[in-house]
Structure formats: C-alpha cells, structure tokens
Amino acid sequence: MSSFNKEKGEDYFDGSNEKLDVEIGPTPIVEDERAFEEQKDLKRGLQQRHIQMIALAGTIGTGLFLASGRALAAAGPVGAILGYLLTGILVSGVVLSIAELAALVPLTGSYVRYAACFFDPALSFAIGWNHVYAACVAIPAEITAAAVLISFWTTSVSNGVWITVMGLVIIGTNLFFIRVYGELEFGFSILKIMLVVGTIIMGLCIDLGGVPGQPRLGFQYWKNPGPFVQYLGIEGSLGQFLGFWTTFSNAAYSYSGVETIAAAAAETKNPRRNIPKAAKRIFVRVLLFYVLSIFIVTLIVPSNNSFLLKSSGTATQSPFVIAANLAGIQVIPHIINAIVLTSAWSSGNSTMLGASRTLYGLAREGHAPKIFLRTNRFGIPYVSVGFVSVFMTLGYMTLEDAASTVFAWLQDLVAVAAIIAWMVICLVYLRFYYGCKRQGIDRSELPWAAPFQPFAAWMALLGFGLILLTGGYAVFIHGKWNIETFFSHYFNIPLIFLLYFSYKFIKKTKIVSLDEMPIRYYIDIANQNPEPEEVPAKGWRKVNILWS
Template identity: 50%
Template structure:
C-alpha cells in the first residue's frame, strides 16, 4: 500500500478482486472495502502475466453514508482513479530467462576500471600538463572527479532500484520518456561500436612501436578475432579477462606512482631531488592558454576538462550488464562507490606526480606518435636513465587499448539488447546463446570492427583520432542522462509520498550531487570546443567532433517522438512501489558481508 497525495495505491496480480483494509490514521479506524475488476478495467486475458495496478482516492463520507458502510462514525470510500498494466517484474522476462548472472562484484568493478584506465592516464596526462600546468591540471581533474562522484552515486541509486540491462538507457524509459531512451540508447550503441575500431587502431600504433615492418592488417585481424572470442564466451569468462587486465593496469599505476616519487625525491643515483621545482619554473603552477594573464590561466584550466572527461569515460559502463550481475542491488551501488574512489585517487596522484617530474614546457609532451614515447612517466624515467620503462609502459597501454575495446563491446551490445527488449531495435537482437550472450548484437559489433582496416591504407594514429573525435561528446551526454534519471526519481518519490530511505540503496547527498553533475555536464558539453571560436583557432574537424553529437541526439529524439507520439512518464506513474517490493522480495537482495581474506580485498573487492 502506498500513501500518496491523492489517496492510496493498491497492487494486485491476476485476481478478480482485492480486499483493501484502509487505515484512517487521522481517525484511528479501519474501513474495509472490496474493489472488483470490471471487464473494461482488467480481464483474465489482460492479467495473464501482468500486474494490474489500481490507483484509488479516498473521500470522507457523511455520517449518514457511513452508517450504510458498516456503521463507522466517519469512514472512507475507496474509488478507482485510473488503471494501467505493467510487466510483473521490473526486469524483463527475457532478461530473467535468457541471460546468465555470471558477473561478480569484483568483475563489474574491474570492467569499469579497465575502461577508465587507459591511454587517457598513461599517455594523455602529459598534454594536460602542457595545456594547464601542474596545478591547473590537478584542479581540472579534481573538478571532473567530483562530477564522476555525483554520476556514480546517482547511477548506483537508480540501478539498485531498477537493475535492468542497458542501465541508464532503460532507466530513461521508466522515469522520463521512451523517446529519450531511444535517442540516448542509440547514441550509446553508436559511440561504443565506433570506439572498438578506434581502440584497435590505437593498439596497432602501440604494436608498431616495436615493429612497423608487419602489415597492420595482420594485427587488426588478430585483435578482432580475440575481441570476438571474448565477446561470445560465457560472460563470467569475460569478467575474468577484464579482471586480469584491470589488475595489470592498477599494478602499473601504483608502480609508476612509486617510481615517480623515487625519482622526484632524488632516489636515483646521480640525479638531484626535484621536489616541486616544476611548480615554480618555468611557468609556475598554471600555464596561460590562448590568452594572457588570469583569463589565459583559466582557459588553460578549462581546456583540460575535455581530457579529464575522456580519461574518466567508461566508469558508467559497470551497470550496463546489471541483469547479468549477481545480486545487482547490492553489488552495483557498492561498485559505483569503490570505482569512483579508486579512479579518483589514481588519477589525482598520477597527475600530481607527473606535474612534479616533467616541465610543462617539455616538447616531448606534445609527441604525436601515440606510443609510450609521449608518456610523461616514460619521459621522466628516460631522464633518470631507466631504460626498461618505455617498453613496459607500451606493453601495458597495449593491453589497455584492447581491454577498452572489450569494455565498449559489453556496453554497446548490452545497450542494444536492452533497446530490442522494449521495441527500440529489431527483435532479433534479443536472441541469445545457451550461455546468455546476445550474439546478434555481437555480430553487429563485429561489422563495425572491420572499420579498423582503414588504418591499412592510412596512418593508424590518424584513424584513431578520427574515431575518438566522433565519440568524445557522447560521454557527457551519457552522464547528463544518468543525472537526469536520478533527478526524476527523486521528484517521483516526492510526488508519490515515498521516503528515499525505502530505496534499496540511498545516500543523502545524491539529490544535490545529481543537480551539480547535470548542470556541470551541460556546461562542459556546450563549451567543449570553445577553442575553435577564439581568434585564429577555427578548425572545422574540431568543431564537428565537439558538437556533432548534440544535434544528432536532438534530431533522433524529436523524430522518434513525432513518429511514435510518446509522452513524458507522469511522476505518479513511475513504478517505484512495485520496484521496491520486488527488491524486498528478491532472494538475492541480501547484504554482503566480507569473510576471511575478503576483508583485505581493498583493490578489487
């Protein structure tokens, strides 16, 4: 029973009548009523496999009427307001029967970490230092880290209530508008599938660091075959593969941070202690970008935002396979919190160390080879006379690129599967293997992977940047959708008179954080290509890559809305009570207690 502003809502399934005991709290009495289903409200055919949801209003009657209704001095008449049908469970029937819950908490955490720790960390930090200086870069990543915190908490709270495949895409359909889910969903699919050839092209560049005599088509073929094999096997095996590569990245990050501290503090024989020397010379903690003075320093700080967003991209993917995750209502919120904390610590420590090791005026930071040669960690190690570091970093970045392509495959195929479940994509995309893999979605992804062969006739690094430019803004649009979903959930809770404390997982700061993330992401999206509007910096390709996604999403949204005539979901119709009761009755939804060695599981559990 839900107490709402307009009365009491009752839920019942496959019944011809409902006995409703209504407690009049202000009178301290109980009125019993029987609500029957007439044929125009629900029939046995309509209720087969469905839950009929009747919404009632309560009206006090006069004493005379009360005597007819059982003799209460004052009572309530329960009358139906409106009725609609919903699936029996929030999670679709196909999700429950066809998908396999093979992902554990450590898997989904590492999938997100594997997607976020890659070229942005190992290669991209140098360009950020060159653009904004050591302190400007640190503040830029700190600001985006705060946005990621808000986004992750919002995603965890909504996913704990609605643990569906497709994550925030399906959430938009439940909470806001099916047209928005259609537009955001296809944008995610497009971005994820285009990321696969971009990462494969990047991997080819990294391989050519050691040997550029082999035809790139050979490496492209090998990488595509490996990606397809990982994509079509049992999802638990995929989780183990990503777990291994993510752990490898974490070990490298920890290793280079420790190495950086040793170099900075003068631990290498014959090398002086650097300390914060490069925070003072040659430019100080900030770098002037485009303009002079304080305005130029601010523009440098703001220009780093795009790099920071690209670096953190992928963290939202951990909930894409919610229906394939064990105990998602407990595991996904916990993973959201831990992934944010770990990534933020890694990135902030890494950029702090880089700013101490390398001058913002070092020309090597702008190396366009796309290999380990441009890594600030490699530059610092080379200056310290440590020769083995370049190949080690290049090898791990190579695994990062391939791992990131696997993460994109998971995000794209599961989003496409979720779209097909709700009729936003052809139904054959819901076909799965006996192991629960949506193989038709994987087949479409393979078709996009063949775009990687473009690097055979063109420079592989050029092809990589083509694809990156086409997908960069999509990350911010996804974050905006996550924040907007959570804002709507909070509004629906208030409208229906439900306390947020009844949710499977809730944090008191999330309502404020979602507004902060929403406003910040909108501003970043609109200003992401601001440099092209400054004097002498107009670049058509940069303009298109920064802003193409905005009109594409708007056109798809408006077009679908006009064709299908969808409407915004009324706040009172959001099935929150149904989802809460489903969570309470979920046998998997029990708190997870660490046991034995799991208490020491700090990095991955």
C-alpha cells in the same frame, strides 16, 4: 497507468523463477512467463569481485595512460590536476545516480531502459543509439591506441595488422560466457592497478632523487616551465584559463565508460547489493588512480616536452614512458607499454560489453530490430556484438594519417558522447527523484538510496552542460577555426536532438508524468524477491580493500 507498468514489468527479472502478483493502484498485475525472458536469455555470471574490479579499474585505459599527456601539454601541471579532479567530482555524481536506479531496476541497458520508465520512450531511443554510436567510435579509438603502443616495439609491420588482431581478440572475448569476460577484466584490472601503483612509486623515486645519476626534481617543473600553459599563444591569465578548460575533454574521455558498472546489471549476481557497493567507492578510486597519477606525472614530466602526444605514431607520447626515458630507465618503458596494451584491450572489452547490452536493451524496448535479441548458447547477444564489431574498421583510418592524430579526433567524439550520456543519466535520475516525492515514497524504501542527492545529480547535470557547450571554444577564436575540431565537439548535440524529436514525432510519445512512474511497482518486486544475505568475510578477505 497499469498497462504502462505491466509493459515495463515484463522486462524485469530478479533471479527467481516465481511469478509475481504485485498490486499497483486498484489493478493487480500478474506477470506471465515473459517476465523472465531476460533472465533466461542472459546469464548472471558476474560475481561481486568481478563488478567491484570492473568498477575499480575497468575504465582505466588509454585515456589515463596516453590522453593525459595531451592534458599536461595544454594546461600545465596545475591545470591538468584541477581538470581531472573537478571532472572526477562531477562523474561521481553520475555514478551515484545510476547506481541508485540500477539497484531498484537491474535491467541490462541501464540508463537507456530507465529513460523509458522515468522520462520518455523517445529519450530512451535517442540516448540508446547515442550510446551505441559512442561505442562504435570508442572501440576504434582503443584499437588505434593499441596500434600506437605496439609500434613502440616495431615499425616494420603495418598498423593495419595490429588493428585487425586487436579487433578479432575483442570480438572473441565478447562471444563467450559473461564469466569469461569477468575473469579477463578481473585479471586486466589487477595488472592495471599494479601498473598505477608501480608508476606512482617510480615517479616518487625519480622525483625524490632515488635514481642513480639523476638529481632531485621536487616541484621543479611546476616552476619551470610553470604551473599553467599559455594556451593558443594567448598571454596572461586568459591563456592559462583556456588551457585549463581544455583538460575537461581529455578527462571526460579518460572517465568515459565509468557508468558501465550498471550496463550489465542483468548479468551481475546480487545487483542490488554489489552495484551500490562499487558506486560508493568511486570517488576514492578517482582520487587514487587518476588524480594521484596525474599529480606524479606533473612532477617528473615538463609540460613543454616535445613528445607529449605529438604525431609520432609511437608510445613515446605516453607521459609515463616519457618519465622513464627522462630518468634513463631502460626496461620500465617496455613494462609500461605492455600493461598499457592490455588496458587498451580491457577498455575495448568494457565498451563492447556496454554497447552490445545497450543494443539488447533497445531491442527489448522495441527501439531496435528484434534480431538484436538473439543470444548464443553462452547467453551472449552475439548479433549485437557483431553489429558493433563492424565499426572497428574505422580504426583503419590510421593507415592514411598518423595514428595519434586519428586517436585525438576519435577521443573528442567519445568525450562529447560520454558527457551527453552522463547528462541524461542525471536528468532521468532527477525525474525519478521528484517522482518519489510526488508519490509520497520515502527513499529509505528503496533498495539503496545514494548520498548527496539530488545535489550530486544537479551538480553533474549543470557542470557537464557547461563543459559540453564550451568544449570546442577554440574554434570561435579569430584565426583558430578548424572544421574537424568543430565537428568532433558539436556533432553529437544536433544528433541527440534529431533522434529524440524524430522518434517523438513518429511514435507520438509523451513524457511520463511524475504520478505515473512505476516506482512503487519496482519497490514491491524488490521487496518480494530479497537477495541472499552477504556471507561475512573470513581470513585474508577481511583485509581485502580491492573487491571486498
């Protein structure tokens, strides 16, 4: 047990340069200089306002601004709202789980590292590489979406040019100080929040008849074409239910990356305070930015509109742009398109951050080549950034097919990978939770104990498990078989099992027993290295509801 704990403890850092002498059982463990290698390599440049705003709006991207149109077309207004709301509730359980773990063990790589500590090193290997795979697909999806958005203004330039430019920009912003990333995300988040608030106000004006020459809409589109859609041409309540069920994939893509608040825990100042603070507000953000936005869209865009994510290759597929065009507002689509374009850049940045830090964490655990541990003078794991960047070339598939077709295909791959990651987070947390019980550790001893546990974790685990298994149901309906749909929805399931059992067979790993989990060890480290007291807000900061 002690050797296991020492191995894990060597990767722990807390912002101090003092050596630790922590008692675990009968054997004291004295940390050597390697205990702070991670702190030396990576720089803590993310402040409270950065992590708060990344959590607030970092994952608001093309999933909300573009993919939501696909959900509306498939499920109708009520189906789309219910899909995003229920998925948001499940995601909140995931965020609460990861935040409690990150507050105790703020390691770069987050749940990938926790899987090794509290479940099985084989699971750490499997989910780590699954996360990297998901990022390698997600970033091209964002770049593809950016190409779609830019083509709103010009179709004379090849998509390949915009894919190249956006790729280079994302690489560039991820090779400088982590603080540069934080400042960029802070600015992007402000823009996205302004856009969401602006579109909500615009939507209310359109719906209530505030646009000259336009009638009051009210809930007209809920009545005609109706609250639900007869999906796949199946009549009756079954067709409506199937349409509603398809929204979970779209919603999962929109929420993917929400766990990124813990991915850069090693680069977050006072993570035991700031990460939980961001997590506690996640449900309010889900309601405000996703569900309310989708609700407004359903009032001003009919679900049978021909532009809803059809293969047009332009940003006219965005429901927000469609709404502005239907109301005859000429300048708004350009403003929306410009800010959504920055959101694609922002989402790509967040994904690159999470993937590169996961690769760094995998290398720390011995699950990836040590070359991924190399950092530049800015404290950035540049080799990890470079590896993920290579897969941006997948975005060039849009040159052979319509950009929106490729975007939809990549979206499904990312959604499934995200669901699997969320399930693993809940699984690891539940092992940790019951490990605390077995060892007689009261959760009040933890730096932060998340509310609604273990019920939130169980709810998310079972809910996402059901969504994962039924996500590609349409291919099993007679006459609806599609190999691309089947592959995108189910490829990730055998992949995760292959990675897990292959590593387990080769390395002969064992599941960490509840008695051997190094929970007390990390609690002692946290207690010996308290974070500085929070400075009380002064002046206008007292009323700051965004990142206070």
